[in-house]
Amino acid sequence: MELSESVQKGFQMLADPGSFDSNAFTLLLRAAFQSLLDAQADEAVLDHPDLKHIDPVVLKHCHAAAATYILEAGKHRADKSTLRYRIYLNIHLFSNTNLMISISVLKMETELWLFFFLSSSTYLEDCKFDRERIELFCTEYQNNKNSLEILLGSIGRSLPHVTDVSWRLEYQIKTNQLHRMYRPAYLVTLSVQNTDSPSYPEISFSCSMEQLQDLVGKLKDASKSLERATQL
Amino acid sequence: MLLELSEEHKEHLAFLPQVDSAVVAEFGRIAVEFLRRGANPKIYESAARKLNVSSDTVQHGVEGLTYLLTESSKLMISELDFQDSVFVLGFSEELNKLLLQLYLDNRKEIRTILSELAPSLPSYHNLEWRLDVQLASRSLRQQIKPAVTIKLHLNQNGDHNTKVLQTDPATLLHLVQQLEQALEEMKTNHCRRVVRNIK
Numbered sequence: 001m002e003l004s005e006s007v008q009k010g011f012q013m014l015a016d017p018g019s020f021d022s023n024a025f026t027l028l029l030r031a032a033f034q035s036l037l038d039a040q041a042d043e044a045v046l047d048h049p050d051l052k053h054i055d056p057v058v059l060k061h062c063h064a065a066a067a068t069y070i071l072e073a074g075k076h077r078a079d080k081s082t083l084r085y086r087i088y089l090n091i092h093l094f095s096n097t098n099l100m101i102s103i104s105v106l107k108m109e110t111e112l113w114l115f116f117f118l119s120s121s122t123y124l125e126d127c128k129f130d131r132e133r134i135e136l137f138c139t140e141y142q143n144n145k146n147s148l149e150i151l152l153g154s155i156g157r158s159l160p161h162v163t164d165v166s167w168r169l170e171y172q173i174k175t176n177q178l179h180r181m182y183r184p185a186y187l188v189t190l191s192v193q194n195t196d197s198p199s200y201p202e203i204s205f206s207c208s209m210e211q212l213q214d215l216v217g218k219l220k221d222a223s224k225s226l227e228r229a230t231q232l
Numbered sequence: 233m234l235l236e237l238s239e240e241h242k243e244h245l246a247f248l249p250q251v252d253s254a255v256v257a258e259f260g261r262i263a264v265e266f267l268r269r270g271a272n273p274k275i276y277e278s279a280a281r282k283l284n285v286s287s288d289t290v291q292h293g294v295e296g297l298t299y300l301l302t303e304s305s306k307l308m309i310s311e312l313d314f315q316d317s318v319f320v321l322g323f324s325e326e327l328n329k330l331l332l333q334l335y336l337d338n339r340k341e342i343r344t345i346l347s348e349l350a351p352s353l354p355s356y357h358n359l360e361w362r363l364d365v366q367l368a369s370r371s372l373r374q375q376i377k378p379a380v381t382i383k384l385h386l387n388q389n390g391d392h393n394t395k396v397l398q399t400d401p402a403t404l405l406h407l408v409q410q411l412e413q414a415l416e417e418m419k420t421n422h423c424r425r426v427v428r429n430i431k
Contacts, residue, residue: 074372075371075372075373076373077372077373077374149372152371152372153369153371153372153375153377155369155370155371155372156369156370156371158379158398159381159396159397159398160395160396160397160398161397161398161399161400162382162397162398162399162403162407163399163403164403164406165406165407165410165411166410167410167411167414169414169417169418169423171423171426171427171430173430175347175349175350175351177306177346177347177349177350178306178343178346178347178349178350179306179307179308180307180308181347182427182430182431184418184423184427186414187353188356188411188414190397192397203384203395203397204353204354205353205354205355205356205384205386206352206353206354206355206356207355207356209415209418211355211356212356212411212414212415213415214356214358214359215356215359215411216408216411216412216415218359218360218361219359219361219404219407219408219411220408221361222361222363222380222382222404223401223404223405223408225363226363226378226380226401226404229363229378
């Protein structure tokens, strides 16, 4: 999880009991989740009476930082322990300006665990203050994990996606060029959804009975091989 | 059902008895070729020179023959009706038999050519499929998202075009179920009755 300095600063401000009391922290956290997951959330999500005493610039900064953190955690499918550990590192390890650790070090988890244990005990004491907040964050995250993953999974480009099929059976009797035709024909329409604007909303084609049998046969092969793959 | 032949048409066909049957058979071949590939004026000119008539006469003769064949094939008239229609022209027995044979031999092919003139939608040609599993994307890692990628080949007026599409397993099963129902429809009593009675 790579986060910019601005995000990390925002997150640290959020953890500071001086800037955000418990109630404000919870509210801001919930607002962050809501603005990400609720399709109808608007800007008034931060307009809560209990948050009015905080400088709006700080509020926005922290809200953005929390939202970024949540998205990064969701993207990497962080579990509870990873989350706890990383939040802790971000709040504490970077708040002490005497320590100069680059972001790349964060990726080498074993080395950091070592560092953590070798560092001064003030970190361990400090963490008691914010354990409650970390737990709160983790609980909120767990509650919203599924919706978050669904949201992230739905972002992205893919091929036009077939959503439905409709068909029409007709019996052809004559055209102006050819009388006494007397044969059945099918008109099949596939409803297609595109990730971009609806470029081809529908694909229609006609086919004879034999051709439809061929089409259905091939689709059945595909579904059979799908079944076999799931049983492997 | 008898064919109605216009005066002009009869005039054009009047050329046929003036030449022998081998030539008429050749004209028949040229007529079908005309339907398959379009007119070829050079053939008319060379035939005209050989027969010592104007190329216009030859052209009219062939066109008259072509029209006779296409109208008969379009309406799918019976042998008897064809013979009766041609009888009006007052040709010899031998020529009538030749024309009937020409009609019966080429009827199926002419009908196929005529069916291509009908308004048509893209028609199905082939389907290729592939099973894929999405493992990760830029916004979410560690996914398992199965999908079926499909390449649909369609033909329209001779051009071949392909569409690449994707669907998920649930929709695939839904598609198979719906299209199988479509095939089943043809076997129902209602459809069978319609097919039996409209002839």
